[in-house]
Amino acid sequence: MTKPTSTTTAAARKLWQFHGGLHLPDHKSLSCEQPIQPAVLPKRLVLPLQQHIGAPAKPIVEVGERVRKGQTIAQPDGFVSAALHAPTSGTVVAIEERAVPHPSGLTAPCIVLESDGEDRWVELQPHGNWTTLDASELRNLIREAGIVGLGGAGFPSFIKLNPGARTEIDTLILNAAECEPYITCDDRLMRERADEVIAGARIMRHALHARRVVIGIEDNKPEAHAALRDALARVDRSDIELVQVPTRYPTGGEKQLIKVLTGKEVPSQGLPIDINIVCHNVATAAAVHRAVEHGEPLISRIVTVTGRGVATPRNLEVLIGTPVDDLLRQCGGTTPTLSRLVLGGPLMGITLPHSGLPITKTGNCILALAPGEFGQHGPVRNCIRCGECARACPANLLPQQLYWHARAKDFDKVQDYNLFDCIECGCCAYVCPANLPLVQYYRYAKTAIWAQARDKKKAELARERHDFRTERQEREKAERAAKLAKKKAALEESPAADSEEAKKAAIKAAMERAKAKREAAGVEPKNTDNLTADQQRQIDEAEARRATEKKNESANERE
Amino acid sequence: MTNPVISSPHVHGPANVSNVMLRVVYALLPAVAGCIWLFGWGVLVNLLVAIATALASEAAILALRQRPIIDTLRDGSAVVTALLLAIALPPLAPWWLVAVGTLFAIVFAKQLYGGLGFNPFNPAMAGYVLLLVSFPQEMTSWAAPEGLRSADLGLVQVLLHSLTGALPTDIQMDALTSATVLDTMKVQLGMAHTVSEIRGGPIFGLFGAKGWEVINGLILLGGLWLLWRRVITWHVPVAVLGSLGLIAALFHLINPELYASPLFHLASGGAMLGAFFIATDPVSGATSARGQLVFGIGMGILIFVIRSWGGFPDGVAFAVLLMNMAAPTIDYYTQPRVYGHDRG
Numbered sequence: 001m002t003k004p005t006s007t008t009t010a011a012a013r014k015l016w017q018f019h020g021g022l023h024l025p026d027h028k029s030l031s032c033e034q035p036i037q038p039a040v041l042p043k044r045l046v047l048p049l050q051q052h053i054g055a056p057a058k059p060i061v062e063v064g065e066r067v068r069k070g071q072t073i074a075q076p077d078g079f080v081s082a083a084l085h086a087p088t089s090g091t092v093v094a095i096e097e098r099a100v101p102h103p104s105g106l107t108a109p110c111i112v113l114e115s116d117g118e119d120r121w122v123e124l125q126p127h128g129n130w131t132t133l134d135a136s137e138l139r140n141l142i143r144e145a146g147i148v149g150l151g152g153a154g155f156p157s158f159i160k161l162n163p164g165a166r167t168e169i170d171t172l173i174l175n176a177a178e179c180e181p182y183i184t185c186d187d188r189l190m191r192e193r194a195d196e197v198i199a200g201a202r203i204m205r206h207a208l209h210a211r212r213v214v215i216g217i218e219d220n221k222p223e224a225h226a227a228l229r230d231a232l233a234r235v236d237r238s239d240i241e242l243v244q245v246p247t248r249y250p251t252g253g254e255k256q257l258i259k260v261l262t263g264k265e266v267p268s269q270g271l272p273i274d275i276n277i278v279c280h281n282v283a284t285a286a287a288v289h290r291a292v293e294h295g296e297p298l299i300s301r302i303v304t305v306t307g308r309g310v311a312t313p314r315n316l317e318v319l320i321g322t323p324v325d326d327l328l329r330q331c332g333g334t335t336p337t338l339s340r341l342v343l344g345g346p347l348m349g350i351t352l353p354h355s356g357l358p359i360t361k362t363g364n365c366i367l368a369l370a371p372g373e374f375g376q377h378g379p380v381r382n383c384i385r386c387g388e389c390a391r392a393c394p395a396n397l398l399p400q401q402l403y404w405h406a407r408a409k410d411f412d413k414v415q416d417y418n419l420f421d422c423i424e425c426g427c428c429a430y431v432c433p434a435n436l437p438l439v440q441y442y443r444y445a446k447t448a449i450w451a452q453a454r455d456k457k458k459a460e461l462a463r464e465r466h467d468f469r470t471e472r473q474e475r476e477k478a479e480r481a482a483k484l485a486k487k488k489a490a491l492e493e494s495p496a497a498d499s500e501e502a503k504k505a506a507i508k509a510a511m512e513r514a515k516a517k518r519e520a521a522g523v524e525p526k527n528t529d530n531l532t533a534d535q536q537r538q539i540d541e542a543e544a545r546r547a548t549e550k551k552n553e554s555a556n557e558r559e
Numbered sequence: 560m561t562n563p564v565i566s567s568p569h570v571h572g573p574a575n576v577s578n579v580m581l582r583v584v585y586a587l588l589p590a591v592a593g594c595i596w597l598f599g600w601g602v603l604v605n606l607l608v609a610i611a612t613a614l615a616s617e618a619a620i621l622a623l624r625q626r627p628i629i630d631t632l633r634d635g636s637a638v639v640t641a642l643l644l645a646i647a648l649p650p651l652a653p654w655w656l657v658a659v660g661t662l663f664a665i666v667f668a669k670q671l672y673g674g675l676g677f678n679p680f681n682p683a684m685a686g687y688v689l690l691l692v693s694f695p696q697e698m699t700s701w702a703a704p705e706g707l708r709s710a711d712l713g714l715v716q717v718l719l720h721s722l723t724g725a726l727p728t729d730i731q732m733d734a735l736t737s738a739t740v741l742d743t744m745k746v747q748l749g750m751a752h753t754v755s756e757i758r759g760g761p762i763f764g765l766f767g768a769k770g771w772e773v774i775n776g777l778i779l780l781g782g783l784w785l786l787w788r789r790v791i792t793w794h795v796p797v798a799v800l801g802s803l804g805l806i807a808a809l810f811h812l813i814n815p816e817l818y819a820s821p822l823f824h825l826a827s828g829g830a831m832l833g834a835f836f837i838a839t840d841p842v843s844g845a846t847s848a849r850g851q852l853v854f855g856i857g858m859g860i861l862i863f864v865i866r867s868w869g870g871f872p873d874g875v876a877f878a879v880l881l882m883n884m885a886a887p888t889i890d891y892y893t894q895p896r897v898y899g900h901d902r903g
Contacts, residue, residue: 019898022572103566181570255898268899340569347568367569375571379630382676384576386841395898400846401890418897426568433574434676440566 013243016263018256019396021248022427024181024347026220027373031306032184034314036192039303040330045087045113045321046358047073048100052148053155054080059111065092068122070297073111076143082156082361083146087299087319090115101343101357103350110358113321124295130203135161138207138292145291146298146361151175151252151281152344154362157288160278161207170276172210173261174201174285176217176224177245177252180345183365185302186282188315190217190224193286194231200285201240203292208278213240215282216257220247249347250425254279256394268421283364303359305331309338309368324355324366334368342367347426381434389428389438395421399428403438406445411452414445422446500544576675580635582790586781587642587836593777594646597770598702600717601650605657606642608721612661613641620670636675640664643683643836647829647876648690650702651735654721656694660686680883681843684876691876699872703737704770707762710734740768741828741872744819753816758823766826775831782835791839794848798855799834799862800825806863818867829875830862837875843883850886850893858882 050056057074067073067086074084094112102108127133127141143158163169174197178186190197197215205213217225228242245251245260255266257279264275272279283302290296299320306313311332318327324341328334334355342349343357344365352366359366389399398417405414422442429438531539594602617637621628644660664686669678691698702708710730712720719725726732738746740762747757757763764772785791807821824830829837838844838858845854858878865874 019895024570259898265899268897270899340565342567342569344567346570349567349569351565351569369569374569376573376575377571378575378577381576381634382674384579384636384676384842385844385846386579387846388574390846390895396895397897398846398894417894418900421897421899424567429568430570430572431574432571433576433579435571435575437566439568443566 013241014263015243015245016260018251018259018394020390020392020394020427021250021256022392022430023247024249024430026181026247027306028182028184028187028220030182030308031304031313031315032187034312036188036302036315036317037330039316039318039322039327041088041115041117041119042319042322042326043115044093044323045090045115045319046098046100046323047084047087047111047113047321048098048358048360049074049084049109049111051084051154051320051360051362052082053153054078054082056109057081057084059095061092061095061111063092063095066090066116067092067113068120070122070124070299072144072146072297073113076156080156080159082148083144083297084111085146085297085299086113087321088113088115089118089120099353099357101350101352101360101363105353126295127292130292131206135207135209138203141292142207142288144297145287147284147287147291148298148361149281150283150287150301150361150364152348152362152364154360157280157284160273160280161204163208163273163278167273168276169208169210169273169278170212171262171278172201172205172208172213173257173272173277173279174213174215174282175252175254175257175279176215176221176228176282177257178221179218179247179249179252180347180365181249182306182367183304183345184306185304185315185364187221187224188304189283189286189302190221191227194224194227195234196286196289197228197282198231198235198237198240199293200287200289202235202237203288204278204280204285205239210278214261215240215242216245216251216261217242218247218251219244249427250394250423253394253423253425255423268418298361301359301361301363303327303363304365305368306365307338307342307368308370308373309335309341310366311335318359318363320361321358324352324357324359327359327366328355328368335370337370338368339371340369340374342369346373347430348424375430378435380436383432383434383436386433388431388433392427392431394425394427395423397422399438399442402445403436403441406441409445409448411445411449415449419445419449500540503543504540576634576636579790580639582785582788583639583836584635584642586785586790587646587778589777589781590774590832591642591646593774594650597704597774598650599705599712600714601652601702601712601721602646603714604654604717604721605645605648605650605652608654608657609641609645609648609661610638612658613637613665616662616665617670620666621674624670624674626674631674634675636669637665640669640682640686643832644686647683647687647832649698649700651700651717651720651732652697653724656690656697660690662686663689676842678842679886681837681840681879684837684879687876688880691871699739699742700732700736701739702735704768707737707769708735737762739828739872740771740823741866744823745866745872748817754819755816758819766820766822768827772826775826778831778835782831785835785839791835792848792851794851795838795844795855796834798852799838799859800830802856802859803830803862804859806860810863810867824863824866828866828873833858833862833875833879837879838882843879843886845886845889845893847890847893847895849895850889853889853893854882854886857885 055078058077059074061067061073068089069086071086072083073086076083091114092111093114097107098110100108139158139161147157148154149157176186201213225244232240232242250256251260258272258277259265266272267274287298300317302315303318304315305327310328314331316327341352341355343352343363344350349367383400383403385400393399401417402414402419424439426439432438614637618628621631641661644664648657664682668680668682668685672678716727744757762769766772782796786793803824804821807824810818811820838855845851861878861881862874865877
């Protein structure tokens with residue numbers, strides 16, 4: 001598909017198309033016209049130690065400790081992990097398990113911070129002249145700032161800026177698609193802080209040594225597009241290309257955007273870096289700019305509060321750890337008709353069990369849905385194999401087959417149909433005329449397969465341990481047997497000759513020693529002294545007889 | 560507030576099964592009206608008997624299976640099956656013929672497999688074939704179309720005939736019925752007549768059968784509407800009609816006196832109904848676009864083979880059932896290439 005688009009070079013650019021996808025009513029006008037407003041400083045902030053993919057951070061503060069805004073309160077634990085900073089100044093009042101926004105509904109360790117209302121910063125270390133820094137220094141700054149992917153996945157960003165010595169990055173893609181309905185936080189960010197996005201893009205490009213940068217933005221955001229275009233013109237960057245892509249859900253999916261912009265496909269089970277591409281969200285780029293050029297760690301983000309279940313939808317700049325309640329209150333409170341509270345978008349978001357949960361680094365949208373917003377929800381019927389799901393699937397899977405095998409718990413078959421290429425975008429379930437909760441089945445199957453794999457690994461470990469033990473026991477037995485056999489052989493092999501002679505020599509030596517002693521003491525010799533040769537022979541014969549008897553005896557004992 | 564935890568997505572599009580079925584019913588209405596106009600009230604009586612039997616038998620078996628009755632009947636699939644079967648049966652058929660066919664379609668071909676979505680065969684065609692092989696005499700006695708019959712029956716007379724088999728004393732069955740064109744073609748070709756001789760007969764129209772051409776035109780119209788409303792895709796109808804037309808054209812070119820023209824094949828019998836309404840049944844057909852093409856091509860070839868060399872005048876129902884059997888295999892071998900996987 002070729003579509004002329006207005007880019008910085010104003011040349012027509014070839015775009016590609018991914019399979020399936022949907023045109024959805026976007027509901028973005030609910031929240032996209034009001035400027036970003038800073039959220040009210042909360043009294044209490046709850047900061048989960050894990051707001052990213054990887055290991056939870058390790059707290060480095062203690063309960064009762066006073067912290068300043070921007071101070072590191074938890075350090076990354078291992079390589080794939082992210083630091084955590086105090087979003088405002090105040091006192092650490094608890095480090096304990098708290099309810100967190102996670103689909104499991106489980107609790108997780110959190111640092112609870114009571115704000116002192118002064119919002120006093122630590123001393124920041126800006127690096128205005130970042131071009132003098134090398135890639136690894138930049139990555140370190142970004143790592144220390146606790147920056148993770150703000151588009152939703154929350155993968156530590158410095159890792160995605162580390163292509164390794166052997167990989168050359170051809171294209172850095174900035175994801176500005178924001179394809180899910182209702183969400184407008186990236187739209188507002190680009191409209192109001194386009195310079196920050198471009199500055200972040202330049203830092204990222206520098207860290208990656210990327211040949212070029214492409215910013216992909218859906219064509220339903222003309223204002224944001226214009227703002228970015230103007231920002232690009234101000235810095236005069238011709239190596240950063242701004243490309244409008246057709247609005248179609250899920251264009252903002254990393255794999256889909258890469259396909260649309262480059263025509264390449266990320267290999268199954270692979271990463272964009274395998275095809276020399278790195279993809280970051282625009283909000284992440286802005287955060288990188290703030291971290292490097294202002295020294296500010298990631299302590300806030302823009303959150304869209306929207307839906308017909310809230311009085312005045314808008315975007316707020318929210319400190320990480322702020323309770324959802326506070327945000328809803330600032331947006332005029334919820335309406336009496338509110339029927340579901342969702343974190344994220346309507347297609348991929350998770351339901352929040354209650355509104356007391358905190359905003360985390362990946363929380364882009366609070367969606368308060370009222371009854372009229374769910375679309376048609378008839379009774380769940382049997383699959384009629386109409387194939388609408390397969391036509392809508394952006395991964396070109398056969399959702400109806402996946403459903404069939406997932407339902408039958410046939411986990412081998414469901415993997416044959418490439419379950420793990422499913423990105424859980426929800427297109428299939430959206431179009432399903434039988435109202436089947438398809439994605440739920442896929443999540444179930446994935447979880448069950450992971451659990452099986454874990455069990456299998458465990459069983460394998462146990463088996464290995466058992467095998468090792470058996471082997472060790474056998475080896476020890478063999479060693480013992482070998483030792484014994486050696487001893488026996490040595491005994492059998494040492495007939496009269498050696499030992500007899502040695503014995504004789506020893507006896508003789510002992511007798512001589514005794515004789516010398518006696519002589520020295522002037523004692524009378526005994527009858528065993530000064531024997532004749534004949535006497536000595538008789539004694540020797542008797543000794544030999546005794547020895548053989550003893551040997552036989554011990555052989556009998558062994559038997 | 561507390562909130563029920565529900566898995567995403569949280570929104571749903573406008574599609575639902577009942578709507579799909581309802582649209583199929585709408586698309587059939589022009590053809591149904593045409594049939595009533597052309598063949599008389601018998602068509603309506605068949606329809607009513609079929610729908611009543613379908614709903615009653617489905618309700619009964621749902622009760623036995625302890626499944627929700629009203630909710631399931633609302634999916635509309637039983638009515639679609641009844642409509643498709645009724646429109647394919649002789650307009651002057653006795654009531655029990657219609658009832659037996661519908662009962663078999665709903666109970667044996669559909670519910671015993673687990674209901675809508677689990678049936679490997681198209682229920683209407685399973686019912687049709689059962690009747691065709693069990694009651695060949697009743698199944699081949701077609702009402703003559705308007706203009707070709709020498710007598711007309713009123714609604715009451717048709718109802719009486721359907722229920723008791725009785726006709727008004729002054730009307731003979733022969734005055735009401737005539738052979739179908741496919742039947743005539745088959746029989747006469749067997750008697751060594753040429754196609755052009757046969758086509759001179761009074762029951763033949765411009766392309767196919769007189770009157771039937773109009774019905775097939777109306778079915779085509781309904782089918783195109785289904786395409787426009789995206790209830791079906793172009794793959795199956797194009798593949799069925801295209802392959803049937805092509806293979807018929809090939810044989811017609813080789814020997815026009817032994818093989819009828821492709822247009823005759825397309826405009827006669829159940830080809831049009833089969834292509835747009837039967838082979839597009841998603842449950843028993845192939846799923847992927849490529850699979851649907853294979854399914855349709857296979858069906859088109861089978862229709863021609865059965866019509867030309869088989870034992871029955873028309874082969875649509877057999878072709879559908881045979882391809883139904885092949886559908887799972889077709890689906891297996893026509894899986895699309897998944898994103899990020901190598902081609903081939």
